Amino acid sequence: MAQNTNLKNLFSDEKATFVLVDEASETQKIDNFLLKILKNVPKSHVYKILRSGEVRVNKKRVDTTYRLMIGDQVRIPPIAIEVERTPHVIEPKQQQTDWLDTNIIYEDDALLAINKPSGYAVHGGSGLNFGVIELIRHVRPKAKFLELVHRIDRETSGILLIAKKRSALVNMHDMMRHNRIEKKYTMMVEGEWTESKKTVELMLKKTFTQGGERRVNVTEDEDDDSQNQMSKTIFYLKKSLGPYTLLEAKLITGRTHQLRVQLAHLGFPILGDDKYGDFSLNKALQKKGLKRMFLHAFSMKMKHPLTEEPLELRAPLPLELDAFLSQQAS
Missing domain, CATH: 3.30.2350.10 (Pseudouridine synthase)
Structure with missing residues (x-):
């Protein structure tokens, strides 16, 4: 199966490699399939060999929208990039x-x-x-x-x-x-949130720092850009805690870093957020016991993917977040 493929056998500096698609990769987009296999290869290079036609499926050129089928033969060109060649498998502790x-x-x-x-x-x-x-x-x-x-x-x-x-x-x-899975999160934010219910819709744009780290920003640009996506969340006030507020959020869309970026843009950064939060406050909160971001996906409702029976999943608040919440509420 593709998920257990030995990567060192997929590379050659002299000739192309051919991979036969099995059930594990059926319906997967060709770009995601390549990114999964070529883990040590820069993302930009993977898209370059796709655009140039060096990657072939059943001897034909494909674009990034192509979805694989069982039995497809994928040609991966020789890639002269240093990769993992250790003969042993590293196991987790x-x-x-x-x-x-x-x-x-x-x-x-x-x-x-x-x-x-x-x-x-x-x-x-x-x-x-x-x-x-x-x-x-x-x-x-x-x-x-x-x-x-x-x-x-x-x-x-x-x-x-x-x-x-x-x-x-x-x-x-x-x-x-088709938005048929209901996801809810709980978070604690900086500031005094007063609205009992608030719907937030913001256009988000993905960018990358010079070091290659992903960032998401709110943008007013509504041009047809693949990096621009509309985000929508419904926020509910759960508890006012002086300088902080406990909120609940129902996701309508599921964009990268959606809740973190929306709340930071509104002036209510999530406590402990090391990308979009209040860094000086985060440092002070660490001394009070909050050593992580206060964001937790606690509820999911949907129909079972095969039986279509109603399914409701709940994840209790982690002990470290519950302890910090109790400390603020006392």
Whole structure:
């Protein structure tokens, strides 16, 4: 399967490599498929070989919108970039996997839902050997199919869905595209929020810093730019806590860093946010016990992707956030 492919066997400085698409990669877009396989190759280079036609599917040129089918033969050109060549497999440490079993919220033959702790990326990369999906595959080596349904930020805790069947993954992606999955978050922000209910709609634009780190900004530019996306959230006031406010948010769209950017733009940055927050306040809060971002995905409602039975998932507030909330409320 593609998810267990030995990357060192996919590269050659002299000739192209051919990969046969199986169930694990069916319906996946060709660019995402390549990014998954060519983890050590810069993203810009992956898109360059796609645009140039060096990547072929069944001997034909394809663009980034092409979705793979079982049996497709993908030609990957020789890439002269230094890659991982160690003959042994690096395994995660025991403490990295100990939390998995105790954080399962729901599981059946098609779906696994976990309460992801803060500090864990959903997948490896950016200097991380293991993300949540790699850890789950490590502790369940006999599983035939395990794929992320969606992503949440490394610093955010809460509900994360993993598909155990390709059909479940496809159906859940369709539900997400048509806004048929209700996601709710809880967060504590700086400032005194007074409105009981507020709908926020803002255009967001993805950018990258000189160091290659992703950033999202609010923009007034409504041009047809692939990096511009409208975001929509409904915020609810839950509790006023003097200089801080506890809010609940219902996502209508699911853009990158949506809640963090919207709230920072409105002047209510999330406590502990190291990208868009109040950095001096965050440093002071660390001394008071808040050593992470106060953002937690606590609720998800949807129909089961295969049976269509109503499914409601809930993830309790982590102990460190609950302790900080109690400290502020006292």
